[in-house]
Amino acid sequence: MSIFSRKNDEAQTTGDTATTSAVDPALAALSGEYVIDPAHTSIGFTVRHAMVTNVRGAFQEHEGTLTLDGEHPENSTAAIDVSMASIDTGAPDRDGHLRSADFFDAEQFPKMTFRSTSAEERGGDSYRISGDLTIKDVTKPLTIDLEFNGSATDPFGNQRVGFEGTAEMLRSDWGLTYNAALETGGVLVGDKLKLTFDISAIKKAPEAA
Template identity: 70%
Template sequence: MGLFTRRNNDSATATATAVATVDPALAALSGDYTIDPAHSSIGFTVRHAMVTNVRGSFGSYEGALSLDGTDPSRSSAAIDVDIASVDTGIADRDGHLRGGDFFDAENFPKMTFRSTAAEQVGGDRYRITGDLTIKDVTRPLSIDLDFQGSATDVYGNERAGFEGSTEILRSDWGLTWNAALEAGGVMVSDKVKLTFDISAIKNAPQAA
């Protein structure tokens, strides 16, 4: 059984069989986690001028995972990204992205994701579905993730890792600015690839 799985409405016998085959190592992952920004990244890639890719990332965000290894369908994820932290390596371009033509960070400072469901696709690959909000638009989004495993670091922190990506059309979230090129085409593609490389630290159990 994987870390995430589909909700099962089958008979009690099937449910009992599933519970009996839970991997103890995955069951031990159960708990609440905090995403570690120092060892994680949230990035994007977009086609520029029809000939090359521009890559960027968000440097400031916070997120939490709740993992249930014995009933993975009860796992959840939440991420809040500070739009003003967008970084493509060029200050003028970053300023344009923060402005009204794109994210309008002054009026909409956060981009958020809240999961609504998760399922195992195969092996260590999972698909998590939720609501992505950019500016004042909320739309469903599915992200394919690979579970990278778990380990205890040199400081005694229990970590779990995930890596994944998805593609969106930015126009679906109202990000429609563009400029026509003299030779044809547009300056910025509508399609954007989002990438996630997540290291999360297990929170200490709360005192009873």
């Protein structure tokens, strides 16, 4: 059963049948605000290079929060900030170029941000969250498909939840248009990017009254 699923119990009454809905207490208990654990979270991407292979990379510095609503999943939210200077593709020269004004202009625009605007339960452990992704000075909608990986209490007493997800985007929609033509036809860098998310988040303790 997924984190946001609701149980339906059929109650028999005299002469007819009524259906009532009850929330699984174990799932409802997961509702609350969570802080993304950067040490156990990865945000990466894949893009086509020279028309023949893929380059993969990740952002090493990020932070964010999740607010989960076990009774009404459509009210769940996410907010993520990513440091653009933390990009790592395993090639320092390429990373420096990606930080430059040709691409992210990380000095002038140090953060990429995502702020959710809606959430949707899609059955089982599958969810879809939509929101606004801002890169440099351009904000466009982005939809992320997520799978709930479960919850656990770690050895330090932290209650954790895990999600993994993917999204696709065209970098040109966010003004990332740098490219170079190939002698054999085509371009050096593909327009389509696949984003990947593997998120571990820790539930915040209730504030003292």
